[in-house]
Amino acid sequence: MSRIQSRFQGWGLVAPALLWTTAFFVVPFVVMAAMSFASLEGRTLVWGFSFENYARLLEKAYLWRAIIVSLEITLTVTAVSVLLAYPLAWIIAFRVPQRWQRLALLLAILPFWTSYVVRSYAWLLVLAREGVVNQTMLALGLISDPITLANTRFATITGFVHFFVMLLTLTIYANLIQLPPNYRRAAMDLGANAFQTFRHVILPLTLPGIVTGAFLTFVLCIGDYVTPQILGGNTELTVPQVIMVQLGRRADFPLASALAIVLMGIVALAYLTSSRWLRLDRI
Amino acid sequence: MTASVTLTGLNHWYGTFQVLKDIELQIEAGEYVTLLGPSGCGKTTLLSVLGGFVQPTEGRVLIGDTDATHVPAVKRPTTTVFQDYALFPHMSLRDNVGFGLRMAGMGRKDRHARAEAMLDLVGLRDAASKRPHALSGGQRQRVALARALAVEPDVLLLDEPLGALDLKLRRFMQDELKTIQKQVGTTFVHVTHDQEEAMAIADRIVVMNAGRIEDQGPPDRVYREPASQFTADFMGENNHIPGNRISTGIETPFGVLPGDPAITAGAAICVRPEDIRADTRGSFQIGNAQLRDVAFFGTYCRAHLVPEQAPDIVLTAYLDAGRAWAAGETVALSAEVEDFRIFDAEQK
Amino acid sequence: MMRFLPWAYLLVAFVFIYLPVGVLVLFSFQSGGLPVPPFNGPSLRWYETILSDPDLMGALRNSLIVALGSSAVAVTLGFLAAYGLARHILPGSALMRGLLIAPLTVSYLIVGLGLLIVLTRTGLGLSLWTAAIGHVVINLPLAFAIIYASMGAQQQNAERAARDLGASEMKVIVLITVPMLLPSIAAAFFLSVTLSWDEFIISFLLTRFDVTLPVEIWSLLRSGLSPQLNAIGSFVFLISVAVVLLLELVVFRRTRP
CATH class of the missing domain: 3.40.50.300 (P-loop containing nucleotide triphosphate hydrolases)
Structure with a gap:
């Protein structure tokens, strides 16, 4: 087979996937980016190059508030999820006997397979005024009247944390068990107690995995529409919710596009921040 | 410390x-x-x-x-x-x-x-x-x-x-x-x-x-x-020869090994390849053996030999590297009596 | 004290993880009209309701078609691209790999929004087909990455041997590469099916009259809490768990040494 023929065949194999991605991802993305610089006059779209939409993001309180809310929720969710998932992964990796580990891990992530929309709905049931949590606390005499849990930021964060604890437990566990067991033995052999072993050996070695998991959490969380829409109240909206509002009632595609670009900018920023950490530890 | x-x-x-x-x-x-x-x-x-x-x-x-x-x-x-x-x-x-x-x-x-x-x-x-x-x-x-x-x-x-x-x-x-x-x-x-x-x-x-x-x-x-x-067996190479306890020592296919080891019936006899000599000067005669194959190892030649008195045994010996050995030739072998180690065949 | 702390943590974590699922499944057997305590059941009336609901069952069928169809396309395209890039020296291959992976870095909402803009601008209209196109866009990078990562030197040597023995390029792919990569191709396909089956926002933006199951559930949700939602949710959950367990037992057990 000649080189030319080989190259020709290679192109033929890659072309369908490239064409698909270009036609249905790159082109729409470019159109969306262009759209963010267009403007609406009445109901007609005027293409052009104006920063009007971005200016509106800074002027209108309900728009920049959404960015703040999204960031606050996402950062809280990321931090809380990592802090809760790490001990869980640790216990499964190092405390649960070897033969039960796979089962424990499978059980820890099984509810992952509840439908995405249904999972948020289930939390709504749990947190409702008449729901299990309120009823239990009433019965135990911890509270005298049902408290408002659903339709709050707390509910949104709970729903998110539930999902990401499962995801992060899986990724952190995978990181922990691929460490050679002799690292822990060596540390203890040299006089390190359990905490020192964690602090000086296990944590630095699993940091790249944690940062990767945290980045994934950040990206998935900040772009999600369903969880805040079902669980959060109407008092504050996240960026994806505002985007959907623009698409629905107002059909303001340019503003929605600008918000999408901002969302991407935030993700890119998060990537740059975390990649610095990643590189630091990959040496 | x-x-x-x-x-x-x-x-x-x-x-x-x-x-x-x-x-x-x-x-x-x-x-x-x-x-x-x-x-x-x-x-x-x-x-x-x-x-x-x-x-x-x-x-x-x-x-x-x-x-x-x-x-x-x-x-x-x-x-x-x-x-x-x-x-x-x-x-x-x-x-x-x-x-x-x-x-x-x-x-x-x-x-x-x-x-x-x-x-x-x-x-x-x-x-x-x-x-x-x-x-x-x-x-x-x-x-x-x-x-x-x-x-x-x-x-x-x-x-x-x-x-x-x-x-x-x-x-x-x-x-x-x-x-x-x-x-x-x-x-x-x-x-x-x-x-x-x-x-x-x-x-x-x-x-x-x-x-x-x-x-x-x-x-x-x-x-x-x-x-x-x-x-x-674990420390280096060894030859194995079966034997039986008799009153004067251990009976082997090559004759009786004198001595009084604490063995009641069957014996497993070991001798190192480097202790087998290609001459008749040792105190225990193994007799003639046919050289089956030989390989050069630098300081010695590692050879497999089939003794005429026990053709079902293959002995390994480290022969003098200073001379040329040829497969098929007949070699007289001997060793010192004290180089044989005798173990109870029952124990492993 | 320190001895029991890990087990206590494990217990609390599992309660947290299973709380919503437990409540969901329990109240799917509620006989009353509200999925909140007190529990009065068990009753299968809500399962009867959903199984006889033509809209829900239609959405279920649509979801299945979209998931299987889009995954088949995504895995086929992903495999061909991975094979092309792993086995042929092409100029700009790093750029092409980057381009193929790119949709992974963008949230589904943005993928859906871009497609929505183009489809409405060009007047092509929305249907199950457009949702399936969107699902291929998000699953193609995963399928490509999984299959590309598993194309090692071992397969390459087997492919060379086959070519050496006179097999055509097509025969090499069908008889050598695909069978050897079957575990990763299967993994890519099933991952793709689960993601597509569960996907909401792209389907929501890109379908109109025929919708997928998550979209149908979403519209039911707007009419408030109902054990009917518990029933459909539990039903979907049980199917997913069955598939996951089946995969665990059949596909992945075999690939492990």
């Missing part, structure tokens, strides 16, 4: 499988001992018991005069050089070697000075700021050694420390290890499955098989006068 080790009545089970059986072992302070045996013989488990990574089901571990049986690895005066070295990949060599000192609360300056002195001992002072991944296998092995010695343990445990190195480097590191051990005076317990390594390095070899100690003693004694047939 150095201490003796005493193991008494050790038995250990993994589930229903017994990995250590009635281990009794006394190691003197400052001694270099190798635990030698095939894989699965329990030698690594025994080392783990010494290091405090495994709690023995039965028995006691004394380090010096203190009972260390229930002392966890963290608090034992032992350190281990792991088979995979287990160097922390995110730390420089200096920090790796200084890790134990840091855990003991030593300040940065003293710690670094001591770590560098230890790296100097193993010839890696200039690489102190490097990370483990920048080193070769032999260098990593030295860092692991320096790290384990930095905390001045009473007993140093080495788990197949040279297993990952190529043959030439392994031979070189054996000499290094021995020199360093003499220098620091610490008790070394070294696990290996390589009998040449064990002989090259140890003051005393402990041969293990199926969870038991088969034999122990200085290398030359264990090689020349093995206490069991297993040891005889």
Whole structure:
């Protein structure tokens, strides 16, 4: 087979996937980016190059508030999820006997397979005024009247944390068990107690995995529409919710596009921040 | 710093499988001992018991005069050089070697000075700021050694420390290890499955098989006068000749071996290939044998021979490399009576 | 105290993880009209309701078609691209790999929004087909990455041997490469099916009259809490768990040494 023929065949194999991605991802993305610089006059779209939409993001309180809310929720969710998932992964990796580990891990992530929309709905049931949590606390005499849990930021964060604890437990566990067991033995052999072993050996070695998991959490969380829409109240909206509002009632595609670009900018920023950490530890 | 080790009545089970059986072992302070045996013989488990990574089901571990049986690895005066070295990949060599000192609360300056002195001992002072991944296998092995010695343990445990190195480097590191051990005076317990390594390095070899100690003693004694047939086979090559107890000694296909060994019926007789001579000057005549094949090994020629008096046996002999041997020729063989080792055929 | 702490943590974590699922499944057997305590059941009336609901069952069928169809396309395209890039030296291959992976870095909402803009601008209209196109866009990078990562030297040598013995390029792919890569191709396909089956926002934006199950559930949700939602949610959950367990037992067990 000649080189030319080989190259020709290679192109033929890659072309369908490239064409698909270009036609249905790159082109729409470019159109969306262009759209963010267009403007609406009445109901007609005027293409052009104006920063009007971005200016509106800074002027209108309900728009920049959404960015703040999204960031606050996402950062809280990321931090809380990592802090809760790490001990869980640790216990499964190092405390649960070897033969039960796979089962424990499978059980820890099984509810992952509840439908995405249904999972948020289930939390709504749990947190409702008449729901299990309120009823239990009433019965135990911890509270005298049902408290408002659903339709709050707390509910949104709970729903998110539930999902990401499962995801992060899986990724952190995978990181922990691929460490050679002799690292822990060596540390203890040299006089390190359990905490020192964690602090000086296990944590630095699993940091790249944690940062990767945290980045994934950040990206998935900040772009999600369903969880805040079902669980959060109407008092504050996240960026994806505002985007959907623009698409629905107002059909303001340019503003929605600008918000999408901002969302991407935030993700890119998060990537740059975390990649610095990643590189630091990959040496 | 150095201490003796005493193991008494050790038995250990993994589930229903017994990995250590009635281990009794006394190691003197400052001694270099190798635990030698095939894989699965329990030698690594025994080392783990010494290091405090495994709690023995039965028995006691004394380090010096203190009972260390229930002392966890963290608090034992032992350190281990792991088979995979287990160097922390995110730390420089200096920090790796200084890790134990840091855990003991030593300040940065003293710690670094001591770590560098230890790296100097193993010839890696200039690489102190490097990370483990920048080193070769032999260098990593030295860092692991320096790290384990930095905390001045009473007993140093080495788990197949040279297993990952190529043959030439392994031979070189054996000499290094021995020199360093003499220098620091610490008790070394070294696990290996390589009998040449064990002989090259140890003051005393402990041969293990199926969870038991088969034999122990200085290398030359264990090689020349093995206490069991297993040891005889494991340490170097051996020929096997069947025999029977008669009143005057042991009857073999080649005649009667005089003597009075404590054997009642069947005997397993071993003779080393280097003890078989291609002449008739030995005190025991094997008779003529046909040379089946021969291979040149530098200092000797390794030959397979079929003796005329027992054509179902193939003898291996190391013949003089100074002359040309040809397959098919007939050679007269003999050996000294005292070079034959006689074991009870019932025991294995 | 320190001995029990890990187990206590494990217990609390599992309660947290299973709380919503437990409540969901329990109240799917509610006989009353509200999925909140007190529990009065068990009753299968809500399962009867959903199984006889033509809209829900239609959405279920649509979801299945979209998931299987889009995954088949995504895995086929992903495999061909991975094979092309792993076995042929092409100029700009790093750029092409980057381009193929790119959709992974963008949230589904943005992928859906871009497609929505183009489809409405060009007047192509929305249907199940457009949702399936969107699902191929998000699953193609995963399928490509998984299959590309598993194309090692071992397969390459087997392929060379086959070519050496006179097999055509097509025969090499069908008889050597695909069978050897079957575990990763299967993994890519099933991952793709689960993601597509569960995907909401792209389907929501890109479908109109025929919708997928998550979209149908979403519209039911707007009419408030109902054990009917518990029933459909539990039903979907049980199917997913069955598939996951089946995969665990059949596909992945076999690939492990």
